[in-house]
Amino acid sequence: MISDIHANRPALEAVLEAIGETGVEELWCLGDLVGYGAEPDRCTEIVRERCDFSLSGNHDLAVLGEIDVSTFSETAATAVEWTQGVATEETLSYLRGLSPQGSRAGFGLFHASPRDPVWEYVLSLDQAEAGLDAMEERVGLIGHSHVALFFTRPAAKRPTYAQGAQASDGAGLEVATGRWLLNPGSVGQPRDGDPRAAWLELDTEAWTARYHRVPYDIDAAARAILDAGLPSPLAERLRIGR
16 A cells, blocks of 8 residues: 655655565555656556556646645645646546545545545544544545554444554554554655655455555655756655655
């Protein structure tokens, strides 16, 4: 499971190499293939070739003109407009065929959240509670926040409240009972203080999840952003994971 690639080819290739060593049978993507980074066409091509299922994210929708960029930060809007100017029709056609939500193997998949698949950042217990209530599936997979984390509401005879935490590299979860929201973190622009690319390994039969981080060539990704003439903060933030 991967999410929020944001046109960062070095990070995507490093993650896919790590995934290939695990024997994973299917690869799912939670959206935001483009935006921020400098290689939207190549990243979209890789997702199209390698992923068995993919969603669209708010940046993908903005590049297609389906979201007004006035709702974005200045740097994000600049990246969207730049991407609109360089993306091939093949890239745009693929993005048009994606949705911000779906389901796979009994899991709910949402770019942002179950109650708002495009925009909501699920970072608080209250937001998690609302998402768990809105979700038909018992386990949901969410992206958008660029933070590797999880929320759960344990199965109990009496109603309980959601609890959650940020997930570190190697953290494992048993998700066979209770209700869950799992965020793999971001491949291309982590915002949880760890600049390494993130992905989540799921065992859909044993109902387990394990979080992974992968080092990649940040300098190459940052250099590509600057060479493209994109705002320098988009390159600088890669080094600090914020």
